[in-house]
Amino acid sequence: MSKHIVSPLVYIVIFVSLMLGTAITIWAAFQNFGKFNIVIALAIATIKATLVVLYFMHARYSPKRTQLVIVCSVFWLAIMLALTLADYDTRPREGRLASANTCYHV
Amino acid sequence: MNNTPPAPDNELPDTHYLNATYGSGIRSWLLTTDHKRIALLYLASVTVFFFIGGVLATMIRIHLLTPTGALVTPETYNKLFTMHGVAMIFFFLIPSIPAVLGNFLIPLMIGAKDLAFPKVNLLSWYIYILGGSFVLYSFGTGGLDTGWTFYTPLSSVYSNSAVTPAVIGIFINGFSSILTGLNFIVTIHTMRAPGMTWFRLPLFAWAHYATSLVMILGTPVIAITLLLVGLERIFHLGFFNPALGGDPILFQHLFWFYSHPAVYIMILPAMGVVSEIIPTFARKPIFGYAFIAGSSIAIAVIGFLVWAHHMFVTGESTYAALTFSFLSYLVAIPSAIKVFNWTSTLYKGSISWDPPMIYALGFIGLFVIGGLTGLFLACLGLDIHIHDTYFVVAHFHYIMVGGAVMGYVGGLHFWWPKITGRLYPESLSRAAAVVLFIGFNLTFFPQFILGYLGMPRRYHTYPPEFQVLNVLSTAGASILALGYLLPMAYLTWSMRYGKVAGQNPWPATGLEWKTDSPPPTENFHVTPEVTWEPYDFENRPDLGLAAGARPLAPAHGDD
Amino acid sequence: MHRTGDLYGHFQTLEQQKETAALGMWIFLVTEVLFFGGLFLTYTINRHTFSTAFGIGSNTLDIKLGAGNTVVLIMSSLTMAMAVWSAQVGKKKLVSIFLIATLALGTVFLGVKAIEYKQKFDHHLVPGLSFDMKYHPTHPMPGDDLTELALEKEEVDKAFAQDPDINAHGQLYFSLYFGMTGLHALHMIIGAGLLIWLIRGSFRGRFTPQYNTPVEIVGLYWHFVDIVWIYLFPLLYLIDRHR
Numbered sequence: 001m002s003k004h005i006v007s008p009l010v011y012i013v014i015f016v017s018l019m020l021g022t023a024i025t026i027w028a029a030f031q032n033f034g035k036f037n038i039v040i041a042l043a044i045a046t047i048k049a050t051l052v053v054l055y056f057m058h059a060r061y062s063p064k065r066t067q068l069v070i071v072c073s074v075f076w077l078a079i080m081l082a083l084t085l086a087d088y089d090t091r092p093r094e095g096r097l098a099s100a101n102t103c104y105h106v
Numbered sequence: 107m108n109n110t111p112p113a114p115d116n117e118l119p120d121t122h123y124l125n126a127t128y129g130s131g132i133r134s135w136l137l138t139t140d141h142k143r144i145a146l147l148y149l150a151s152v153t154v155f156f157f158i159g160g161v162l163a164t165m166i167r168i169h170l171l172t173p174t175g176a177l178v179t180p181e182t183y184n185k186l187f188t189m190h191g192v193a194m195i196f197f198f199l200i201p202s203i204p205a206v207l208g209n210f211l212i213p214l215m216i217g218a219k220d221l222a223f224p225k226v227n228l229l230s231w232y233i234y235i236l237g238g239s240f241v242l243y244s245f246g247t248g249g250l251d252t253g254w255t256f257y258t259p260l261s262s263v264y265s266n267s268a269v270t271p272a273v274i275g276i277f278i279n280g281f282s283s284i285l286t287g288l289n290f291i292v293t294i295h296t297m298r299a300p301g302m303t304w305f306r307l308p309l310f311a312w313a314h315y316a317t318s319l320v321m322i323l324g325t326p327v328i329a330i331t332l333l334l335v336g337l338e339r340i341f342h343l344g345f346f347n348p349a350l351g352g353d354p355i356l357f358q359h360l361f362w363f364y365s366h367p368a369v370y371i372m373i374l375p376a377m378g379v380v381s382e383i384i385p386t387f388a389r390k391p392i393f394g395y396a397f398i399a400g401s402s403i404a405i406a407v408i409g410f411l412v413w414a415h416h417m418f419v420t421g422e423s424t425y426a427a428l429t430f431s432f433l434s435y436l437v438a439i440p441s442a443i444k445v446f447n448w449t450s451t452l453y454k455g456s457i458s459w460d461p462p463m464i465y466a467l468g469f470i471g472l473f474v475i476g477g478l479t480g481l482f483l484a485c486l487g488l489d490i491h492i493h494d495t496y497f498v499v500a501h502f503h504y505i506m507v508g509g510a511v512m513g514y515v516g517g518l519h520f521w522w523p524k525i526t527g528r529l530y531p532e533s534l535s536r537a538a539a540v541v542l543f544i545g546f547n548l549t550f551f552p553q554f555i556l557g558y559l560g561m562p563r564r565y566h567t568y569p570p571e572f573q574v575l576n577v578l579s580t581a582g583a584s585i586l587a588l589g590y591l592l593p594m595a596y597l598t599w600s601m602r603y604g605k606v607a608g609q610n611p612w613p614a615t616g617l618e619w620k621t622d623s624p625p626p627t628e629n630f631h632v633t634p635e636v637t638w639e640p641y642d643f644e645n646r647p648d649l650g651l652a653a654g655a656r657p658l659a660p661a662h663g664d665d
Numbered sequence: 666m667h668r669t670g671d672l673y674g675h676f677q678t679l680e681q682q683k684e685t686a687a688l689g690m691w692i693f694l695v696t697e698v699l700f701f702g703g704l705f706l707t708y709t710i711n712r713h714t715f716s717t718a719f720g721i722g723s724n725t726l727d728i729k730l731g732a733g734n735t736v737v738l739i740m741s742s743l744t745m746a747m748a749v750w751s752a753q754v755g756k757k758k759l760v761s762i763f764l765i766a767t768l769a770l771g772t773v774f775l776g777v778k779a780i781e782y783k784q785k786f787d788h789h790l791v792p793g794l795s796f797d798m799k800y801h802p803t804h805p806m807p808g809d810d811l812t813e814l815a816l817e818k819e820e821v822d823k824a825f826a827q828d829p830d831i832n833a834h835g836q837l838y839f840s841l842y843f844g845m846t847g848l849h850a851l852h853m854i855i856g857a858g859l860l861i862w863l864i865r866g867s868f869r870g871r872f873t874p875q876y877n878t879p880v881e882i883v884g885l886y887w888h889f890v891d892i893v894w895i896y897l898f899p900l901l902y903l904i905d906r907h908r
Contacts, residue, residue: 005750005753005754006746006750007750008747008750011743011746011747011750012743015739015740015742015743018739018742019736019739022732022735022736022739022898025898025899025903026728026732026903029899029903029906029907030906030907031907032907033907037905037907041899041900041903042896042899044899045895045896045898045899048895049892049895049896052742052888052891052892052895053888053892055746056742056743056745056746056884056888056891057884057885057888057889058881062687065295065688066687066688066691069688069691069692069695070691072323072695073323073694073695073698073699074698076323076410076695076698076699077698077699077702077705079410079411080327080363080699080702080703080706081702081705081706081709083411083413083414083426083429083430084356084359084363084706084710085709085710086425086426086429087355087359087414087422087423087426088423088710088713090423090424090425090426091423092423218675219674219675220675221675222685222689223685223689224675226689284696288689288692288693288696291688291692292685292688292689292692295688296681296684296685296688297675297681297685322692322695322696323695323696323699324699325696326696326697326698326699326700326702326703327699327700327702327703329700329703330700330701330702330703330704331703334703334704334707334844337840337844341792341793341840342792342793343792343793343836343837343840344833344836344837344840345707345711345837345840349833350830350833350836350837351714351715351830351833351834351837352837353710353711353714356706356707356710359706360703360706360707363703633677
């Protein structure tokens, strides 16, 4: 897959970063950032995941095709989440289902 | 390398994959890793499910001969259409072309000895059989009455039918699809022979690449969804049960995220078959090769953005409905490009009416009707009236049966000589193709009319004024059945008694036609090196198209 | 297909075989992303609707065990990466050592998970098995922090007052908890099986700088399972912890 042999030093550095990220996530969870708590948690998780993919999984040193595969998987997951949430988030406010006056008269 | 010369055209080769030296007993078939044998294992299995689905369809149509329906009880009727859908979609249509023709042909078409992962290929078939067994168990122990769409909370809470084994079976079967798709993608990337560049690939390969993308990205979602339905049923969880705070619409989003792209899994391979047949029997390069290849990918991608057009009237927000309606119109464009290109290929071609060509031409016409009626359904205002009516039933049968199944049967006819080394009776097969076409239209065209007149789908009765159209439809179904039984009979007959086909009977330009019929186990005696463009009839003296025979038409505007 | 040395018969070169195996595993991981993705979507929709119940449910999870498990799993990813490196530089003994370390850490993870599951069972927080969020706060168990428990009781009572169906909604949280961590644990068990297979191969000296593809692709799988947990931990354990 990759001719480039990643040195153990890189792995250690990434490992320490991941530990740091975990610590920050826990600390942030106990602070009150309001609706940004979830944003911070997901952002840190995504940074950690990216480090694992790039270095532990050698994506940084892999052919472009592999990188395209990785991007596509994230993109497709994003499609599923985004378009479904687009339905839920544009519903009338008072409930999860359509409001009473949005019924279809045939 | 084995330098066996090709067999003479009037004799079968001495050894080929069917009688190969590693054995022809049942063990050598059930433990084979040869993609060609696995394709035949699938051929037998999908035919069984086609038969089961067909019997169920027959019962439905007989029941609907009269407005009050005398054949079965209402509860049983629900089971009939459900099991018909499940058997046909998951166990026939989705595997059919990829697992039978794709498995057999892709390595041959790209000049490889086998797929990338031969053992995984066999595993795919084992998984298919296991999943199918669970579903057959479900059919045999009370059946299934939820509709193939498994809408909740009927399927997850209230239905008294054998839902759990069925969802387990379909869940398991999903992995068969996933592994096949994975195998195809990797194979096409890494196993091409020297000189077989991406733009020399036959369009059948492009079609299967696009199909495999859909299999990989969509199937896992239905797997997890049906797993949740099963868990909900067994442990009384509440994801999709409103009484426990759950959300049936969430189920529909998850379900259709796969099941809409699934229809592209069913049609893209058939389009690939048509793209092979049309140039062969027009004796011309295909018009717009790159556009057809690109359209296959476009259909696969855009097909993932339209799923909620199945939910226009079930409770999604208006803005979502508008978005999905617009995207649904968009997805028709690449399909239209393909139809245009196939038709342009015919222009000034040297047309011959061999049986595969009849199926391919029938495909084009019926797919156009099916596709255009899809646009009617994508229109929000119109969908309010025709959703859940026979209009929808007619629409998808035009695509699935008039499109996908005709593509499958046509493909079987086109490659039968390669697979078995034998030809089948020409006049009978032409007649059978016409019988199928007539029977199909008589069955399903009246259903468009029934739909816009208001006859609901999945109902066991109907108002008496709809009876004439229903009787016409059932009459058509009996002719359609004949159209399927005839090929089953003569193709089977031909395996023993058919005329020997030789390497390239049509002749066609693909790499698969440059090896013996049937091919040796290792596909090619010498690894081929590709130096020609696809469908290039002019520059292929090896095809034996003698001067004075049907003249070659000049190439038209391809890439 | 028969094999000569490390090369399977249907491949032309070892390089082609390696490329194929790696691409195959990456594409398999794509399917896993979408597989877990369906659960993440379900989680997203349900958390949005039942944020209170999800918060209470999350607070019943032991953050020390969850954080500990996160550390353990990330460490196992490190040892897995080191196993691949060892094979690439030809240190065959180290390959075995790092693979065994990875397996050991993975087993620790599963052990802690088992403890957590038992805890949930004792607290009547398993969906479908006399599920009752009120049970634990009113039935203290040995080893419980009583002040924490009192806070929990207060929260649960308040939530009940606002939402009489809180038990059903909380059950949705725990269904997702068990579903997602259970599916994750199943993947870890499969990973453990793959590691055992690799360890046996490493004892026979199978993995060299020329041929270490199995280690690499099992590594890819293992790292993916780690990534799933990297998301599961904050999403399940860290909801509304600041209350």
